Amino acid sequence: MRAAADLVWPPHSAASGMRVDAPGRLDADDWSAIHFLDAPWCDTCGLPFPYAIGAGAQCPACIARPPKYARARAAFVYDDASRQLVLEFKHGGRVESVAQFAAWMAVSGRELLQGADAIIPVPLHRRRLAQRRFNQSALLSMAIARRTGLRFEPHALHRVKATPSQAGKSASGRRRNVAGVFRVPERARPRIAGKVLVLVDDVFTTGATAEAAARTLQRAGAARVNVLTLARVVRPVNPLT
Known part of the structure; x- marks a missing residue:
């Protein structure tokens, strides 16, 4: 049935639209253009460094203003090469790549997922x-949970305020936009109290959403909150300045 469907609706890469051999796959040129993330990076927020400066090194931003989450990691850089891939998933309903995204995130976030509850x-x-008809972060979370065997908690955190999109806002504007928007329901508190949690989202830009959500979970009793995203915006930084 899959082969017949592919003949009628040939699969195409969500990044470039090029023909591929199976749904969810990328064209070879698309794959090679994506900048996957790995160490060396800031031990806290996962911002990549141009060179290694030692275990536990932090970027200047995390030193100056430690975030509310413990650690953050992402699978790849959100840039011109990956933007269409993310937008097709988030807004275009191209969910056939979720399993592949989860595999990439499990690799980049392996240190966060080990020991998580x-x-x-x-x-x-x-x-x-x-x-939108679906929550892209929930789809990613569910796929990662299936790969790792970790418990999936889709109802432990609620967004109680409808806020404008974060797009185009400054870092401070993003923080104001998400202030007080999350809540942990009373019935969910026993399931997160004292637990190590991995918070999953699609794109990490300034970290404002991640910090607001992590703060809410910690106030509800979580022992530790890490953040794992599919992509992140990267602004070049010299870790020694």
Whole structure:
């Protein structure tokens, strides 16, 4: 049936639209253009460094203002090469790559997933969910949970305020936009109290959403909150300045 469907609706790369051999795959040129992330990076936020400066090194931003989460990691850089891939997934309904995305995230976030108790997706407000029809962070979380055997907690965190998109806002504007938007339901508190949690989202830009969600989970009793995203915005930084 899959072969017949591929003849009628040939699979195409979500990044470039080029023909591929199976749904969810990337064209060879698309694959080679994606900048996958690995060490050396900031031990806290996962910002890549141009060279290694020692275990436990932090970027200047994390030293100056330690984030509310413990650690953050991402699978690849959000840039011109990967933007269409992410946008097709997030807004275009191209969910056939979820299993592949989860595999990449499991590799980049292996140190966060080891010893974790549960995986929690960053929630959408019910209005946004009705418009989009699915929560991309929940799909990623579920796929990672299947790969790792970790508990999937889709209802442990709620978004109680409908806020404008974060796009185009400054770092401070993003923090104001998500202030007080998350809540942990009373019935979910026993399941996260004292637990090590991995918070999953699609794109890490300034970390404002991740910090707001992590703060809410910690106030509800979580012992530790790490953040794992599919992609992240990278601005070049010299770790020694």
